[in-house]
Amino acid sequence: MLEIKNLTKKFDNKVVLNGINLNVNKGDVIGIIGPSGCGKSTLLRCINLIEIPTSGEIVLDGDNLVDNKKHNITRRKIGMVFQQFNLFNHLNVLENIILSPVALKLMSKDEAIRRATELLKKIDLEDIMYSYPNRLSGGQKQRVAIIRTLIMNPEIILFDEPTSALDPEMIGEVTNLMRKLRDNGMTMLVVSHEMNFVKSFCNRVIFLSDGIIKEDRSSKELFENPKDDKLKTFLSKIGNY
Amino acid sequence: MKKVLLIVLSIFMLTGCSSKHNELIVVTEAGFAPYEYYEGNKIVGVDIDIAKKVADYLGKKLVVKDVAFDSIISEVKTGKGDFGAAGISYTEERSKEVDFTINYIDSKQVVIVNNNSDIYNTEGINNKKIAVQLGSVADTYLTENYKDVELIREKKFLAAIEDLKDNKVDAVVMDEIPASKLITDNMRILPNELLTDSYGMIVKKGNTELLETINKVINDLKNNNEIDEFLLNHMGIKSKKESSGILGKFYDSVIYNARYKYILEGLKNTLLIALGAVLIGILLGTISAISNNIYENTGKLKILHLISKAYVTVIRGTPSTLQLMIIYYVIFRSMDINMVLVGIMAFGINSGAYVSEIIRAGISSIDKGQWEAGYALGLKYSQVMKKIILPQSIRNILPALGNEFITLVKETSIGAYIGIIELTKASDIIASRTYDYFFPLMIIALIYLVITVILSKLINVLERRLNNARN
Numbered sequence: 001m002l003e004i005k006n007l008t009k010k011f012d013n014k015v016v017l018n019g020i021n022l023n024v025n026k027g028d029v030i031g032i033i034g035p036s037g038c039g040k041s042t043l044l045r046c047i048n049l050i051e052i053p054t055s056g057e058i059v060l061d062g063d064n065l066v067d068n069k070k071h072n073i074t075r076r077k078i079g080m081v082f083q084q085f086n087l088f089n090h091l092n093v094l095e096n097i098i099l100s101p102v103a104l105k106l107m108s109k110d111e112a113i114r115r116a117t118e119l120l121k122k123i124d125l126e127d128i129m130y131s132y133p134n135r136l137s138g139g140q141k142q143r144v145a146i147i148r149t150l151i152m153n154p155e156i157i158l159f160d161e162p163t164s165a166l167d168p169e170m171i172g173e174v175t176n177l178m179r180k181l182r183d184n185g186m187t188m189l190v191v192s193h194e195m196n197f198v199k200s201f202c203n204r205v206i207f208l209s210d211g212i213i214k215e216d217r218s219s220k221e222l223f224e225n226p227k228d229d230k231l232k233t234f235l236s237k238i239g240n241y
Numbered sequence: 242m243k244k245v246l247l248i249v250l251s252i253f254m255l256t257g258c259s260s261k262h263n264e265l266i267v268v269t270e271a272g273f274a275p276y277e278y279y280e281g282n283k284i285v286g287v288d289i290d291i292a293k294k295v296a297d298y299l300g301k302k303l304v305v306k307d308v309a310f311d312s313i314i315s316e317v318k319t320g321k322g323d324f325g326a327a328g329i330s331y332t333e334e335r336s337k338e339v340d341f342t343i344n345y346i347d348s349k350q351v352v353i354v355n356n357n358s359d360i361y362n363t364e365g366i367n368n369k370k371i372a373v374q375l376g377s378v379a380d381t382y383l384t385e386n387y388k389d390v391e392l393i394r395e396k397k398f399l400a401a402i403e404d405l406k407d408n409k410v411d412a413v414v415m416d417e418i419p420a421s422k423l424i425t426d427n428m429r430i431l432p433n434e435l436l437t438d439s440y441g442m443i444v445k446k447g448n449t450e451l452l453e454t455i456n457k458v459i460n461d462l463k464n465n466n467e468i469d470e471f472l473l474n475h476m477g478i479k480s481k482k483e484s485s486g487i488l489g490k491f492y493d494s495v496i497y498n499a500r501y502k503y504i505l506e507g508l509k510n511t512l513l514i515a516l517g518a519v520l521i522g523i524l525l526g527t528i529s530a531i532s533n534n535i536y537e538n539t540g541k542l543k544i545l546h547l548i549s550k551a552y553v554t555v556i557r558g559t560p561s562t563l564q565l566m567i568i569y570y571v572i573f574r575s576m577d578i579n580m581v582l583v584g585i586m587a588f589g590i591n592s593g594a595y596v597s598e599i600i601r602a603g604i605s606s607i608d609k610g611q612w613e614a615g616y617a618l619g620l621k622y623s624q625v626m627k628k629i630i631l632p633q634s635i636r637n638i639l640p641a642l643g644n645e646f647i648t649l650v651k652e653t654s655i656g657a658y659i660g661i662i663e664l665t666k667a668s669d670i671i672a673s674r675t676y677d678y679f680f681p682l683m684i685i686a687l688i689y690l691v692i693t694v695i696l697s698k699l700i701n702v703l704e705r706r707l708n709n710a711r712n
Contacts, residue, residue: 076619086614
């Protein structure tokens with residue numbers, strides 16, 4: 001469903017992505033790993049065009065997103081969850097969730113509130129519906145951010161280090177929600193440093209280094225039998241992940 | 242019958258052609274008794290009496306306009322006033338700018354010193370500190386002929402007398418007639434005058450029709466000794482005993498002749514100007530800041546962006562007094578426009594540039610992640626701006642905006658420069674009648690203080706409300 005062809009991205013003269021080719025099938029849960037600065041986050045940000053690629057194609061359902069000038073419309077199909085949550089600080093939880101569908105007239109306000117309440121109930125967050133972000137824990141914030149993405153009914157969700165900014169005891173509540181999404185067949189791309197999580201959560205893992213994909217295999221194979229030298233070094237440095 | 246109709250018609254056409262609907266505008270600075278000064282809320286004086294005769298002669302209604310002395314020539318030059326009458330002496334420099342009528346007054350410039358001074362004749366002023374009115378005959382004469390005196394140029398001759406009272410200067414040089422009325426028991430006038438000078442009125446260069454009319458009126462008045470009569474009339478003005486003691490001075494400054502009305506009028510105009518300017522400032526500032534942001538983010542609105550960049554640069558890089566004068570004397574050159582409106586526009590345009598910078602800083606204070614989250618949810622630039630960035634920016638910039646508005650209220654005081662009767666000008670008018678600055682200045686200082694304290698309290702309340710809403 002999502003096809004990335006020969007994607008490159010330069011910042012000034014520094015090449016960050018140097019020809020990425022990737023096919024994402026519906027229901028894929030792909031982990032993206034690699035040393036810091038290898039372009040993992042940039043790849044995600046290029047996919048929903050927060051960063052505009054220097055060259056290459058990103059084809060979603062047969063549509064090349066890079067050529068399409070209506071980025072805001074194609075972005076509705078691609079959800080994104082940020083490391084720093086990026087909840088809107090001046091709005092409460094409910095308002096955060098319904099802002100976009102109501103502003104884009106995808107649903108009525110009443111319907112949006114009903115949907116949001118439903119989603120919050122499923123993960124026992126209806127108590128904090130009217131709280132402002134500065135009153136929430138990191139785990140709560142990230143789960144609200146995920147629901148804010150879900151209400152748009154995206155075809156794919158990009159996770160940019162979703163648990164890196166969380167205290168250890170909060171990580172579980174976020175990964176549990178992600179597991180539920182996976183089990184419901186959501187297509188996901190996850191950038192993460194948590195190797196245990198990537199290994200157990202993703203069905204497919206790509207190793208990114210020097211701006212290209214060095215390995216792209218099933219999670220089990222890649223971790224148990226790494227081929228690329230850089231991947232070997234990377235895994236050994238992380239050690240007993 | 243036909244003849245009468247024709248005459249009526251031609252009068253109609255004549256008056257229709259003349260400058261401002263049957264009005265004759267004389268420009269002066271009302272703070273130079275007995276030639277021009279305030280009585281109640283009316284400007285009167287010898288010059289005004291003569292001007293009235295000119296207007297009567299022409300069958301027009303006299304309108305008296307009060308501006309700063311150094312602005313009178315430009316008012317006449319630009320046609321904002323028909324002629325100037327303010328005890329103006331002929332100088333070659335001035336005659337290059339405007340045409341002078343024949344003299345209607347021969348005045349003497351005298352030296353005033355304190356009783357205990359060691360100056361006894363006019364030669365004694367060498368090497369001394371001397372106060373004069375800025376731009377007056379005394380100023381020009383001393384500047385040219387007495388290179389070794391130290392001149393203190395006050396905007397008002399009253400302030401010059403105050404300087405002498407406080408021993409800040411050794412002497413004051415001014416016109417004999419007001420001098421004789423101004424000196425206190427502790428002062429004396431030196432026996433010989435410094436120079437004899439003559440006053441004329443001024444008209445726009447080439448306006449010979451008006452020039453000849455005024456000359457004729459002056460000649461008639463002179464022949465009938467009427468000008469001397471005017472002078473005597475107006476010199477009787479201060480025969481009212483001078484109130485003594487704090488209460489008496491307060492009475493003179495505020496209650497006598499309903500002088501508080503100046504302060505109320507000034508307060509009304511100050512508030513009107515500040516309020517109007519705030520609205521215009523917010524409007525212009527928002528347009529400017531947003532257009533810059535739109536350009537930086539989307540590349541659209543390039544021309545508006547360039548205009549607003551230039552606008553902010555020019556306004557922030559020039560003094561606000563200058564901007565006010567340019568708007569009044571250059572842009573509205575020959576337009577008959579309400580002064581308060583000019584003030585609102587000038588201060589609004591000025592404030593807008595600062596508001597623009599405040600909003601720009603407010604927008605850039607918002608974390609990049611807020612933009613990205615908005616975009617990632619499929620929102621357009623305009624929606625992210627309106628629903629996510631601006632609401633958060635406003636909270637951040639409220640203190641800075643509050644400061645800007647408090648500054649603006651105080652800034653309106655320079656409106657006095659082009660003759661807007663706001664608070665500062667009001668106090669000036671009262672002081673020019675009572676010859677005492679204390680109460681007028683203290684009262685308006687207090688009023689400014691009350692306004693700004695109330696404003697900052699209001700802003701505090703607003704800030705607290707916004708913060709509470711978030712928690």
